[in-house]
Amino acid sequence: MAYKTSGNDKITDNFAAGVFNNVTVKNYYTFDTVVQGSTSGYVSGGGPPSINEIEKFSFSSDGNGSDVGDLTRGGQSAAGTSSTTHGYTSGGNAPPRSNVIDKFPFSSDGNATDVGDITQARDLASGQSSETHGYVSGGNAYPSPHSNVIEKFTVSSDANASDVGDLLSIGYGFAGQNSTTHGYVTGGAGPSFPTYSNVIQKFSFSVDGNATDVGDLTQNRFYVTGQSSANHGYTTSGAVHPTVDASGYSNIIDKFAFASDGNASDVGDLTASARGKASGQSSTTHGYTSGGGSPVVDTIDKFSFSVDGNATDVGNLTSAKQGTAGQQV
Secondary structure, rough: EEEEEOOEEEEEEEOOEEEEEEEEEEEOOOOOOOOEEEEEEEOOOOOOOOOOEEEEEEEOOOOOOEEEEEOOOOEEEEEEEEEOOOEEEEEEEEEEEHEEEEEEEOOOOOOOOEEEEEEEEEOEEEEOOOOOEEEEEEEEOOOOEEEEEEEEEEEEOOOOOOOEEEEEEEEEEEEEEEOOOEEEEEOEEEEEEOOOOOOOEEOOOOOOOOOEEEEEEEOOEOOEEEEEOOOOEEOOOOOOOOOOOOHHHHHEEEEEEEEOOOOOOEEEEOOOOOOOEEEEEEEEOOOEOOOOOOOOOOEEEEEOOOOOOOOOEEOOOOOEEEEOOOOOO
């Protein structure tokens, strides 16, 4: 384990953060628990019809999800983000579309509370998580039909979100990923259906600003799902055909590097159900794609971060649903 002092030196040893030899140190990898989880994945909201269920499943052993609480309202296609202590579900469509930021605890099972608002009521946005903020990017907004807004809200105190930048264009149905320094937005549709994208966009966590084009997915697609390892972003599933039906969905697992800008590569497939509008979760070792349609499924798929390959079906959600938000701890 590595630790960081008040200077630029790192201390390497197998002990917890604290005071050692009169030097105060802290866990240098604390942020990993935001990018990835070590205990549980969460699936919140979804439908049809719209539901408010929060469920979780274990990362340590394969198995089914269980119902652990409720959001303040039902809704599909909200954006999911995570802090080290709470999960957040922002926006969504019940209908009508919502601007609510719901927050629920990781430490104990329970219901969510309404802790703020995003700047626009919208669904089909992507979510990203930094150490200090949750981000909601793009989406299908009201009264405007689609959005290019990047907004953020603090996780240190309950508050509304603020507009901090723009995506390359208005759109919806993106996937969200995050490294320790940047948020990523991949795929999506817009500005007018059936125009859909293969672009990988990137924006900084340290400085508010607009996103930039840093690479391409292997397919133009929307209703995609995002996962993040320590070194790579993953984009799974999605719709690849202007007519949204079973024949127009993808089961591809795309992977792109965080260390250098570039295109994604196809590294595997999900299980038999090609689908869209699933939710993504990330442990320290695996990515998960949960639920989705069409047809609507209850499948929890799991794939390795360390070895490229196909996903395996490791459990079921409490019901078949799509348009869910994903979180992890």
